[in-house]
Amino acid sequence: MxxxxxxxxxxxxxxxxxxxxxxxxxxxxxxxxxxxxxxxxxxxxxxxxxxxxxxxxxxxxxxxxxxxxxxxxxxxxxxxxxxxxxxxxxxxxxxxxxxxxxxxxxxxxxxxxxxxxxxxxxxxxxxxxxxxxxxxxxxxxxxxxxxxxxxxxxxxxxxxxxxxxxxxxxxxxxxxxxxxxxxxxxxxxxxxxxxxxxxxxxxxxxxxxxxxxxPFKLLSDQRDVLFASLSMVAQAIDLKDAYTGKHARDASAIAVRLARCLRLPEPDVRKIRIAAILHDIGKVGVSGRIIRKPSTLDPAEMDAMRQHPVIGAEIMQPVELLADAAEIVRHHHEHYNGTGYPDGLEGDLIPVGSRIVLVADAFNAITTDRPYRKARSKSEAMRVLKENSGKQFDPKVVAALESIVAVL
Missing domain, CATH: 1.10.1760.20 (Arp2/3 complex 21 kDa subunit ARPC3)
Known part of the structure; x- marks a missing residue:
């Protein structure tokens, strides 16, 4: 249904x-x-x-x-x-x-x-x-x-x-x-x-x-306020980029569905939810000129951009409620074949949460309007992800996405 x-x-x-x-x-x-x-x-x-x-x-x-x-x-x-x-x-x-x-x-x-x-x-x-x-x-x-x-x-x-x-x-x-x-x-x-x-x-x-x-209502309200606050921070970061301002929220929803499709424990799902919301928080440490540059980045600019996962993890690590998700944020641009950044991890050495966030991030980016192109359909996005399965993306995560794409 x-x-x-x-x-x-x-x-x-x-x-x-x-x-x-x-x-x-x-x-x-x-x-x-x-x-x-x-x-x-x-x-x-x-x-x-x-x-x-x-x-x-x-x-x-x-x-x-x-x-x-x-x-x-x-x-x-x-x-x-x-x-x-x-x-x-x-x-x-x-x-x-x-x-x-x-x-x-x-x-x-x-x-x-x-x-x-x-x-x-x-x-x-x-x-x-x-x-x-x-x-x-x-x-x-x-x-x-x-x-x-x-x-x-x-x-x-x-x-x-x-x-x-x-x-x-x-x-x-x-x-x-x-x-x-x-x-x-x-x-x-x-x-x-x-x-x-x-x-x-x-x-x-x-x-x-x-x-x-x-007291139980107060605890529930505090949890809701936490996620609302994180979403506000993420929306502010998204507005610095070329997104519509809801990319982090949408990518997080996709990542949560993927994690549950892969039958991860709910505590892990919660970490992935936080990491997906804040996956681009490190962009606060990257020049807006670089982030919004419409043309190809030069090597120095690319090096600066590739620091945002590290910056994001460093921002999150000292905060007790966010520390468990910091590792996921650090590695959410690692590629399955080891060609990603910042540490060049490969395969299962990449935290599963990072592999999930990468796929969710890519799927949402492809199906979202950008200044330089219109949004593509879900079927086109799946074709791109499947073409890069085993290279950039974890094949198991891509397969999980294909099984739930109809309800996204």
Whole structure:
């Protein structure tokens, strides 16, 4: 399944479920209980923790499952969709279409849980009257669907192996959804027993959860700020060159897909991502006159230009967060046959990250408009890379690129 089709399908489902929930509420009427549950979508949506290498979690399950037990199913659909849209548009500053994609990811597991329970109970679901065992079954279906959909999304959109996703972010996502769902079941029973006291306890529980999860949000925000800062630096470097200003970002995205296609561990993928973003940072030490010269460089100018990988590595090495990627930057102009620079390394002696960045850099350069030529097609770029496979480029990396070029 293509990235665009998958994203469109998620967005379509998210929008459709929200429209259905609004229509159902208009026909059945909205109780004060429903208004409270919908209002709680705001605080649970604010606490958004982005996971590495993909996915995110919020506190939405605690309100979604509570709504599923206390209110008609369309209320939980609305809470799931609205929390995702609020989180995406208001707090993550993403376009509405992306937020609808998240809404699809949040609502599909709820729909699956409702449909599963309807089949098992042979009747329309009334979760408030279901036994505790039946409610736990609904929670189990919801959590499994949420994790597996997250794994599928990571696979299709980011090229992340499903096992890799399940071993790290998937495990965290599942544990979070399970914990919050169990809390929701307890709060729902409290509300059914004590009425308004239970709703007050729900509000207090969400406040406590926000406080408990906030350190994780801060760490997530710091990581996001780090990559945003690196991208800003890279964009400034790109503007010194003849690129459009987004070369580093695009080359990094290609390098990450290549690394995952080659099944490198996620810590290595993260280093490659940083290295690809900053691979040309050493150009700050090269004269702009040389970088922007439209004609062939003379030997002295070429020697100066060939120092930029070394300068880049030296800039990065003292910074703890960047040091691991410095070696990749130093060697990203080494050629597979040993004719590259700065050290003339050959074959597998070149760090695999450097070999990946070289291919990603070249592919993006070929398919990007330059002052002296128009961008060439992906098929033409692949032909050039294959012609130089085994000479300039690692054949395994070129083969990996060919296998994913359709989704780039």
């Amino acid at each position: 293509g990235k665009r089709y998958f994203s469109f399908a998620l967005s379509l489902v998210g929008g459709a479920v929200l429209v259905y929930a609004i229509g159902a509420a208009a026909l059945a009427g909205v109780a004060s209980r429903d208004i409270l549950l919908l209002a709680l979508a705001f605080p649970v949506a604010w606490l958004r923790v982005n996971l590495e290498p993909a996915g995110h979690l919020t506190l939405a399950p605690v309100v979604v499952i509570t709504a599923l037990v206390l209110a008609p199913p369309y209320v939980s659909f609305a809470v799931a969709a609205m929390s995702a849209i609020i989180s995406g548009v208001l707090f993550a500053r993403m376009p509405l279409i992306r937020a609808l994609e998240d809404a699809g990811e949040e609502t599909i597991p709820v729909v699956i849980a409702v449909a599963t329970m309807s089949v098992f109970l042979h009747s329309p679901v009334q979760f408030g009257r279901a036994t505790l065992e039946q409610q736990f079954l609904a929670v189990l279906v919801y959590v499994l669907a949420r994790v597996m959909l997250g794994a599928l999304k990571a696979r299709v959109l980011d090229g992340i192996d499903i096992k890799t996703f399940l071993s790290s972010p998937g495990r965290i996502l599942g544990a979070n959804a399970t914990l919050l769902s169990i809390i929701a079941l307890g709060l729902s029973r409290l509300t059914n027993t004590y009425g308004s006291t239970g709703y007050f306890a729900l509000i207090l529980a969400i406040v406590a959860l926000v406080e408990s999860y906030q």
